[in-house]
Amino acid sequence: xxRAFLLIVVALFVLLAVLLFNTFxxxxxxxxxxxxxxxxxxxxxxxxxxxxxxxxxxxxLPHQPQSFAAFHDFLRDAFPLTDQNLALKKFGNSLLYHWDxxxxxxxxxxxxxxxxxxxxxxxxxxxxxFAGVVDEHFVWGRGAMDDKGSLMxxxxxxxxxxxxxxxxxxxxxxxxxHDEEIGGNEGANRMAAWMxxxxxxxxxxxxxxxxxxxxxxxxIEQPVALIGIAEKGYMTVTLQAHAxxxxxxxxxxxxxxxxxxxxxxxxxxxxxxxxLSEPTRKMLKQVAPYQPFAKRIVFANLWLFEPLIxxxxxxxxxxxxxxxxxxxxxxxxxxxxxxxxxxTAEATINFRLAPGETRDTVLAYLEEQLPDSITxxxxxxxxxxxxxxxxxxxxxxxxxxxxxxxxxxxPVVAPFLLIAGTDAxxxxxxxxxxxxxxxxxxxxxxLSRFHGHNERLSREQYPQMVRFYAxxxxxxx
Ligand SMILES: [Zn+2]
Numbered sequence: 211x212x213r214a215f216l217l218i219v220v221a222l223f224v225l226l227a228v229l230l231f232n233t234f235x236x237x238x239x240x241x242x243x244x245x246x247x248x249x250x251x252x253x254x255x256x257x258x259x260x261x262x263x264x265x266x267x268x269x270x271l272p273h274q275p276q277s278f279a280a281f282h283d284f285l286r287d288a289f290p291l292t293d294q295n296l297a298l299k300k301f302g303n304s305l306l307y308h309w310d311x312x313x314x315x316x317x318x319x320x321x322x323x324x325x326x327x328x329x330x331x332x333x334x335x336x337x338x339x340f341a342g343v344v345d346e347h348f349v350w351g352r353g354a355m356d357d358k359g360s361l362m363x364x365x366x367x368x369x370x371x372x373x374x375x376x377x378x379x380x381x382x383x384x385x386x387x388h389d390e391e392i393g394g395n396e397g398a399n400r401m402a403a404w405m406x407x408x409x410x411x412x413x414x415x416x417x418x419x420x421x422x423x424x425x426x427x428x429x430i431e432q433p434v435a436l437i438g439i440a441e442k443g444y445m446t447v448t449l450q451a452h453a454x455x456x457x458x459x460x461x462x463x464x465x466x467x468x469x470x471x472x473x474x475x476x477x478x479x480x481x482x483x484x485x486l487s488e489p490t491r492k493m494l495k496q497v498a499p500y501q502p503f504a505k506r507i508v509f510a511n512l513w514l515f516e517p518l519i520x521x522x523x524x525x526x527x528x529x530x531x532x533x534x535x536x537x538x539x540x541x542x543x544x545x546x547x548x549x550x551x552x553x554t555a556e557a558t559i560n561f562r563l564a565p566g567e568t569r570d571t572v573l574a575y576l577e578e579q580l581p582d583s584i585t586x587x588x589x590x591x592x593x594x595x596x597x598x599x600x601x602x603x604x605x606x607x608x609x610x611x612x613x614x615x616x617x618x619x620x621p622v623v624a625p626f627l628l629i630a631g632t633d634a635x636x637x638x639x640x641x642x643x644x645x646x647x648x649x650x651x652x653x654x655x656x657l658s659r660f661h662g663h664n665e666r667l668s669r670e671q672y673p674q675m676v677r678f679y680a681x682x683x684x685x686x687x
Contacts (some may be wrong), residue, residue: 232510239499239622244612246677247684249370253673259349261288262362262667263342266351270324270358272392278303281324289365291372296384301404303388304397309368310381315686316413317381319641320679321633322361323390323397323418326353327661334663348666356660357418359667359675360648361386367680379686380413390633393592398633405640412641414606416682417634419646422614422621424653428493430500435614435621437607438628438646440489441635442531443563443596445572448556449473450585455553466555467544473584474539474557480579482535482572484520486512487565488599489627490532494519496624531629535564535572562629565596597635598642606643613681617674619651649678 265288268281282305286293296307303324329339329352337343339352353359364384371377383405387397420436428434451469454462486494491512498509508515523529530536537559544555561572569588576586600607602625611623634644650671659665 229507229511229514233503233507236495236498236506236510240611241615242608242612243615244609244681244685246613246616246674247371247680249677249680250374251370253366253370253676255669255673258362258366258672258676259344259669261366262349262354262359262672263344263351264288265358265362266342266349266353267340269340270326270353270388271328272325272389275303278324278388285365289369292365292368295372296368301400302396304401305384305386305388306401306404307368307384307386308381309378309383309683311378313380315380316411317383318378318683318686319383319385319412319415319637320364320682321385321387321398321415321417321637322364323357323387323394323633324361325388325391326356326358327391331663336664339665344669347669349669349672350664350666352665354665354667355648355650355652355656356665357390357648359650359672360418360679363672363675364679366676367683370676371680371683376684378683382683383410383412385633385637387633394633394636398636402636402639405637410640412637413643413686414609414682415634415637415641415644416610417632417637417644417646418648419628419630419632419634420626421648422617422619422651425500425622427654428497428624429505430497430622432500433619433621433651434497435611435617435619435623435647435649436493436626437610437614437623438489438632438634439492439602439607439625439644440487440565440599441597441628441631441646442535442565443561443567443569444592444594444631445561445563445569446589446592447559447561447572447576448587448589449559449580450587451555451583452553452585453551456551458549458551461551466552469581469583470542470544470555470557473580474559476579477537477559477576478539481537482564482567482575484524484530484533485564486516486520486533487627489565489625490523492602493624493626497622500622531562532627533564535567536562563596565599565627568595569593592631594631594635597644598638600642600644604643607645609682609685610645610647613678613685614647614649616681617649617651617678621651649675 268277296309299306337350343350389397419438422435451466453466523533541558545552
């Protein structure tokens with residue numbers, strides 16, 4: 211008895227020692243900052259904002275090809291040095307620029323997309339979505355954040371460097387797709403395939419996707435710069451239930467609509483298992499040193515506390531999406547008349563696949579959860595497996611992290627898993643160092659402006675974006 215008690219005490223001591231050892235051993239915060247380039251001539255914010263405003267006035271919607279042609283003419287006139295010094299190759303309406311450094315070292319690829327999403331209710335906007343209004347603090351318009359702000363800032367950086375006779379150490383490529391919002395199959399996909407054919411291999415690829423957010427997003431005081439190192443996959447399936455059609459005055463016990471409803475409920479009641487993927491694990495580890503002591507113990511000992519953390523993250527939609535494959539029933543179709551029982555009822559379900567999951571694992575799950583009477587048809591459009599996870603730490607990640615730490619917000623840098631999709635995944639064939647980050651500071655409310663109303667970019671932050679992209683171009687590992 212006494213021996214058993216003693217053993218338990220010793221075990222507890224050992225456990226405590228391990229927990230504390232790990233807690234004090236969390237790697238010291240890396241706060242190496244790389245200064246952002248300074249432009250002797252200064253960057254003229256008013257002129258740059260005016261050019262951004264013009265860019266936002268082209269309604270570059272996927273089905274309006276003529277606005278792309280006009281946008282291209284505008285870019286050529288707005289950035290004459292870029293036009294003279296960089297080679298431009300077109301893939302349909304997508305643009306691929308090449309800045310030849312003359313040196314033989316691994317190039318850098320910066321991505322942005324020209325296309326924007328449509329505006330559903332323009333009357334809800336403070337300023338018309340395609341007017342490019344510039345007020346005291348912001349440039350307003352569809353595309354300001356997603357993604358013409360980045361596109362224009364990248365070109366401003368190129369033009370400003372050229373104006374001062376500065377050139378990157380290694381080649382820089384700029385790829386501006388025209389169909390990101392509808393999957394990128396004609397733009398990014400073709401450009402990436404062409405690059406692979408040329409044998410190009412990039413040291414770093416940077417796309418949209420992450421940003422700076424207030425620290426409380428991750429429970430710390432300092433703002434965080436979230437750099438995406440992976441993105442979730444995308445898959446849509448159609449479920450169909452069948453029954454005898456008939457008169458609604460004498461319904462059978464089983465109906466198509468009833469079976470379909472049961473099927474959706476079954477899926478919602480048995481979600482895919484939750485767990486910490488590598489990007490999320492790395493994110494928690496990276497911010498551990500900045501956590502208050504109690505939380506640091508938890509974050510530093512994921513081997514013990516992972517179930518606890520996963521349970522907590524599962525509790526909210528925005529963090530639940532980080533720990534599992536999610537499913538959303540989005541479209542329903544059944545019936546033609548109020549007194550006729552339909553022969554079929556159909557639901558569209560959209561899945562976002564967590565790392566480790568594939569089209570086949572989702573189909574196997576559906577087969578397991580649903581009765582044979584429900585037909586499952588996967589749709590091919592937009593289908594993508596989760597991206598690869600860029601391996602960090604790495605020189606390329608450090609290049610971005612170092613520059614990000616020099617932004618005025620002085621953020622803590624953390625990797626993360628992007629729950630939405632970007633063009634970046636198409637470039638896996640030409641690099642394994644792919645990152646998703648836009649150097650702007652936003653708050654949680656701003657996130658609803660992506661694809662929502664009142665998209666805008668801060669004039670104060672815009673020159674910092676330009677300096678950040680210039681820094682990414684100039685640096686090389
Ligand atoms: Zn975008």
